[in-house]
Amino acid sequence: MKRNDPSHLDEEQVRKHLSMAELIPAMEKALIDFSRGKVTQPVRSVISVDPPGGFLGLMPALTPDGLGLKAVTFYPSNAERGIPTHMATIFLVDPETGTPLAVMDGRLITEMRTAAVSAAATKLLASPNAKVLAILGSGVQAHSHVEALRLVRNFEEIRVWSPTKEHAERFAKEIGATATSVEQAISGADVIVTATNSKTSVLKGLWLKPGCHVNAVGACRPDWRELDDEAMSNVVFVDSREGAMKESGDVILSGAKIYAELGEALAGKVPPRATETTIFKSLGMAVEDIAAALLVYRSAKN
Incomplete structure (x- = not known):
């Protein structure tokens, strides 16, 4: 992989590399880090989309372990169409150099990390x-x-x-x-x-x-x-x-x-x-x- 060519991971690749058993303790650590003031994280920035009653949210964070951003959409009416109500993409960056590391599907991560928390x-x-x-x-x-x-x-x-x-x-x-x-x-x-x-x-x-x-x-x-x-x-x-x-x-x-x-x-x-x-x-x-x-x-x- 070239220095400025980040990995691209789709949902199936994310599923392959993420287990709930590992995710639960990782979420415990993340929550503790946040409450101890070790995380730089603004409140989610949201743009409402009316109609159809959805929104786009931007969620960046600098943690003791990494730097990145999630862009997430939530459209409740999608449930009636048989498509996911939540969809997301996560962008990981090297916190020391700003070099892009990975772009990955965030829908499954959102689903799993919410349950793990x-x-x-x-x-x-x-x-x-x-x-x-x-x-x-x-x-x-x-x-x-x-x-x-x-x-x-x-x-x-x-x-x-x-x-x-x-x-x-x-x-x-x-x-x-x-x-x-x-x-x-x-x-x-x-x-x-x-x-x-x-x-x-x-x-x-x-x-x-x-x-x-x-x-x-x-x-x-x-x-x-x-x-x-x-x-x-x-x-x-x-x-x-x-x-x-x-x-x-x-x-x-x-x-x-x-x-x-x-x-x-x-x-x-x-x-x-x-x-x-x-x-x-x-x-x-x-x-x-x-x-x-x-x-x-x-x-x-x-």
Whole structure:
């Protein structure tokens, strides 16, 4: 490869070089680095595209291990067309010289790193004896979260709900789960994932089992939400305080008090309060994308 000729890695190559088992500890390190102030990362820059109601986001980061940028699009209406709602490209650069190192597909990285971060949160915040997992949503994030969360807890039952009944039933059949109503899915669940395209709350706090843990990964804009005010009145963790206060409708519209960044709890700076009902509001950060892309790049080089 020539000095200024970066590697180009498509989705299948990314899939070949990225494993969830390696990704979870990499995300833990990335979150800790961020909360310790070792990462230079502005809040995502977003251009809204109306119609059709999508957006383009630019996410650069300088980390202790690398430098790069992710460009990501999110078009919820794509679900009706049978194409991905999220698409992305990641650009890695040598932080010492500025030399381009790699350009790679970021859709799968976004899918997997989001679930890996939720797994890190679940590992820390959920009951060690968690047996019932509820997934709200039936898209790629729902699939990826089942894979990731099964690595950190031994679930005996998985429940699925989706706004589209046919999608829920198909997803449930694929993973050996049960498709139910949203309230039935949440009631008594130990761990819950909200991974929907909803712009209004689908999870009510009164349905939550005391001491459960919720990974809220949808609703990534200031006027969107998945959780109601009662749910957000519990112990709230975020990936980034600054990001949550600017981008999370779940946090902004509820007036929720943020207890801590997940990286602070992972580093032992604050107690995890794992016996209480906990909410992890995940928006996704560039530091996570760069850490995942570096795993792919290093594996591909070898």
